[in-house]
Amino acid sequence: MQIGELAEATGLSRDTLRYYEKRGLLVARRSTNGYRDYPTEAVDWLRYIRIAQALGFTLQEIEADLPLLAAPVEQSAAVLRTALQAKLAEIDRRIDGLQSLRGELLHRLSERMEDCPLRPVAAAA
Known part of the structure; x- marks a missing residue:
C-alpha cells in the first residue's frame, strides 16, 4: 500500500x-x-x-509500548491494562486539581467584587 x-x-x-x-x-x-x-x-x-x-497517551508513551507488538497477547493485555490504569490515575489527579481550581474560582466569584484582590484599580479623575 x-x-x-x-x-x-x-x-x-x-x-x-x-x-x-x-x-x-x-x-x-x-x-x-x-x-x-x-x-x-x-x-x-x-x-x-x-x-x-x-x-491521552503521548506519542512517547505509545513508542514505549512498541515492544508489546512482539509480545504474547496475554502479556500485552496485562501491560496495556497497567498502562490504562496509570493513565486513569493521572486523569483523576488532573480532575482533582481542576475541581480545586473551580472551587477557588467559584469562591472568588461569590465574594463582593469590591473585596476581590483581582479587581482593577479605578483611575484617578
Whole structure:
C-alpha cells in the first residue's frame, strides 16, 4: 500500500505518516522505484495510535509500548491494562486539581467584587 492509499484509508496526512515513520512508529518497505510500501496492517496500527492519543497517551508513551507488538497477547493485555490504569490515575489527579481550581474560582466569584484582590484599580479623575 502506497502512502497516498494509507493516508486515504486512515484519514491522516502524508506528512503525518512520514513523521510517524521518522519516529519509528511506522515502518515502510521501499520498492525498487523508491516509493514507500506499507503493509495492510499499518491501517490497524495507525487506528491504535489515534485511539491511544485520544485517550491521552503521548506519542512517547505509545513508542514505549512498541515492544508489546512482539509480545504474547496475554502479556500485552496485562501491560496495556497497567498502562490504562496509570493513565486513569493521572486523569483523576488532573480532575482533582481542576475541581480545586473551580472551587477557588467559584469562591472568588461569590465574594463582593469590591473585596476581590483581582479587581482593577479605578483611575484617578
